[in-house]
Amino acid sequence: MGRLVCDKVTKVYGKGATALDKVSFNVPASGIFALIGRNGAGKTTLVRILTTELMLSSGKATIDGVDVTNDPSTIRDMVAIVPQEARLLMWTTPKQFILAYLLYRGYGYKEAVERAAEAVKRVKIEKFADKQSQHLSGGTKRKALVAAVIAAEAKILFLDEPTTGLDPISRGELWAMLNQLKKDHFIFLTTHYLEEAERLADMIGIIEDGKLLAIGTLDNLRKKVKHEYSVRILQKGINVRLREGEVVTGLDGHRQILTTEREANRISQGLIKRGIRFSSSPISLEEIFYYLTKKSIDIADEEKEGNGGWQ
Amino acid sequence: MKRRRAMAVGNKRKSISSQILASILVSAIYPMQNFPIMLINAMLAPFSFLLVITFISHGTLLGVAIIGALVMTTVSAGMALQADLSHFKNDIRLQDMVVSSPTSAIVYIIGMGLSELIYFLPNIIILAILAVIFMNLTATAVLTIAVVMTIMFIFSITLSFMLSTLTVDIIQSWAFTNMVSTLLSTLPPVYYPITYIPMPWRYLAYLSPTTYAAQLAQSAAGFIALSPTNILADWVILVVVAIVMLIIGVKRTRWREP
Numbered sequence: 091m092g093r094l095v096c097d098k099v100t101k102v103y104g105k106g107a108t109a110l111d112k113v114s115f116n117v118p119a120s121g122i123f124a125l126i127g128r129n130g131a132g133k134t135t136l137v138r139i140l141t142t143e144l145m146l147s148s149g150k151a152t153i154d155g156v157d158v159t160n161d162p163s164t165i166r167d168m169v170a171i172v173p174q175e176a177r178l179l180m181w182t183t184p185k186q187f188i189l190a191y192l193l194y195r196g197y198g199y200k201e202a203v204e205r206a207a208e209a210v211k212r213v214k215i216e217k218f219a220d221k222q223s224q225h226l227s228g229g230t231k232r233k234a235l236v237a238a239v240i241a242a243e244a245k246i247l248f249l250d251e252p253t254t255g256l257d258p259i260s261r262g263e264l265w266a267m268l269n270q271l272k273k274d275h276f277i278f279l280t281t282h283y284l285e286e287a288e289r290l291a292d293m294i295g296i297i298e299d300g301k302l303l304a305i306g307t308l309d310n311l312r313k314k315v316k317h318e319y320s321v322r323i324l325q326k327g328i329n330v331r332l333r334e335g336e337v338v339t340g341l342d343g344h345r346q347i348l349t350t351e352r353e354a355n356r357i358s359q360g361l362i363k364r365g366i367r368f369s370s371s372p373i374s375l376e377e378i379f380y381y382l383t384k385k386s387i388d389i390a391d392e393e394k395e396g397n398g399g400w401q
Numbered sequence: 402m403k404r405r406r407a408m409a410v411g412n413k414r415k416s417i418s419s420q421i422l423a424s425i426l427v428s429a430i431y432p433m434q435n436f437p438i439m440l441i442n443a444m445l446a447p448f449s450f451l452l453v454i455t456f457i458s459h460g461t462l463l464g465v466a467i468i469g470a471l472v473m474t475t476v477s478a479g480m481a482l483q484a485d486l487s488h489f490k491n492d493i494r495l496q497d498m499v500v501s502s503p504t505s506a507i508v509y510i511i512g513m514g515l516s517e518l519i520y521f522l523p524n525i526i527i528l529a530i531l532a533v534i535f536m537n538l539t540a541t542a543v544l545t546i547a548v549v550m551t552i553m554f555i556f557s558i559t560l561s562f563m564l565s566t567l568t569v570d571i572i573q574s575w576a577f578t579n580m581v582s583t584l585l586s587t588l589p590p591v592y593y594p595i596t597y598i599p600m601p602w603r604y605l606a607y608l609s610p611t612t613y614a615a616q617l618a619q620s621a622a623g624f625i626a627l628s629p630t631n632i633l634a635d636w637v638i639l640v641v642v643a644i645v646m647l648i649i650g651v652k653r654t655r656w657r658e659p
Contacts, residue, residue: 142501174494199422
């Protein structure tokens, strides 16, 4: 399997809005690559460029050595996409939709019919395969869309926020499916569910305001934050003396200490002795994301300077 | 190179006929099969005008109205395409899935255009039967009407496709549909002879290519008398407008967004 390479990929829309700003990375085109970022960060724009729906303004992108800009027809044989807001046609059944998509991919009718029947079984929606989509749940519709691209046998699947709006069970089922698929496909996944990226992805990219902030495995990303552990204090008004690391306030308002494993253990023991509720764990992708984007973290420098005894 | 071939598994099985069939299925067969009320809706517009004109004229304009309904059916088919394309592109994102597949823009539009023709086929069949019963058309008249219908169809689907690729929302698309509808179906004297429009309003009708199509069809069927020069001028205008529309369509249409 080849590599997905972006070299200073930039996209400026007509009115001068920069959606992507010199995005560069080079990852193996295998397993699952998750691009995470907030709404409007540039995830969908990058996906649309890589799937040849959208022209880039400058830079270069290649998949397995094939230039996305200059050789779109080869790319289109290689990739298949479930766009962010894709829906089934109201008057089609999942099987009919998958069949039509396979015909668009160029399969003969007979083979497309057989593949559509296999695809609904593969994603376990055969019970609903012949029901019109207007009578189906959001999860079933989403699975049908994923089934269509799986059945197409494209080696690279772009799934743009595939689990948005799904209930936890449907989401879990889709995750299980993606974990199976990654054995013989390269899946480029965008999501703003950080847990999803953490659970599924072999490689993770973090994008914010069109800029790629970090890329790597979860362990690589942890190193970029310089802190291995997080201690979350679940009670208010608690003072802790910190020897190393940083104190931040998460979105839930709880104080968090990002620090080394040794310091986390020391603080934890102190909190246990004082009977204070807390949780301690290796730093999560969510914490890495907040840390790197610096949008939701309130780094409590002032407090470290002596206000409240946090040092 | 070997690796590239291994990933590009779709190359060998690119079948244009399958891709055209896909559009026909999603845009005509499945809606007709699963939601037949849409078929009735498609038939209403041309037939309602036909009935109104026939009643108002006490039957004297029945023949002209049948020809008008035939021409308008192809124009309506082309115009309906815009709403379908906009829905596929902006609402359900099917077009995004197709753009990043081996299907090309031209194959997609041919498939979608044919799907609209299939959708409106019952209209054409019923109108053709009415024409056989109530009119005495020569082979030349039938051929002329067929060619005129084809040109108007090509014109309207090209216009629809171009407009649909420029819109980002179905509401925008409706605005264009209303404009195009006024240009192609309200202004021109499709269901009656142009002489029924008083001067100077008649000049407005000449802004629409449908007027030339209707004149040629009405003249071929013997309802109005046109000089050979007028007939030639009408053909030239109709063909040139269709070609210009095709050129503009090819240049302005955005399959892959810039």
